[in-house]
Amino acid sequence: MLPDVKTILYASDIEEGSRPAFRAAVSMAGHYNAKITFLHVIEPLSASARNIMKTMMNDAALNEMHDSSIVNLKNKLVSRIERFCETELDASEIMQEGQVIPRVEEGASDRVILKVAKEIGADLIVMGTRTHSSVGQFLLGSTANRIMHHTEIPVLIIPLK
Template sequence: MLPDVKRILYASDIESGSRPAFRAAISMAGHYDAQVTFLNVIEPLNSTARNLVKTMMSDEMLSEMHDESVNHLKQKLVERIEQFCDQELDESEKMKEGQVVPRVEEGSADKVILEVADEINADLIVMGTRTHSSVGQFFLGSTANRVMTHTKRPVLIIPLK
């Protein structure tokens, strides 16, 4: 049994097939009456791609496009959370208003997950992992593996298809 769980960090790539991990996070939140921070991490453009884009638009336009994209992604997260809760949770599982908090950050996925877990003082990290090869299955997925090896917090890993 986990100690008192009040803050859960759910890290998701929001790709199709990630519902089982979100369901696990929501189930844990319901069981412990905990808050879930739904985190999506945007990987930054590599320097080659950034330089290519800079040749086509000004820094101001690039910054505006970036901010607009982040806001759009956050709204998409809010819609996905609401849709999931409406479609898949019965009355006894419904989340309270503000119990699921969407968050979008930019950076290296494993580092951002660890930073946000520290910032919110997460009692549990929930994330899914996809493996695309037998070597990938051995290493459990690189992001999940790096998070598990660099945190002292409990991590619940859900295998995804």
């Protein structure tokens, strides 16, 4: 049994098929009457990609595009959360206003997830993991594996197709 859970960090790649992990977070939130921070992490551009972008536009235009992209992504998260709640939750599962907090951060996924979990005082981290080849797991590992090995917070991993 988990200790009292009041704050859940749900980390999502917002890819197709990630709904079962969010459903698990919503279920846990309903069971514990907890808040969910819905986190999406944007991986930074590689140095070569950044240099290519700089040849096409000046720093001000690049910064403006970056900032508007963050706003658009956050709006996409909000729409996605609302759509999920409208289409997939029945009356007994409805989330209260402010119970799901969308958040977009930049950086290495595992580091950002751990940083945000600490920042918000998360009692539980919920995330999905996709099937990868064993060679891929060995060489790169997965974000879920890195999170599990670097936190004291309970982690609920949902296998995704």
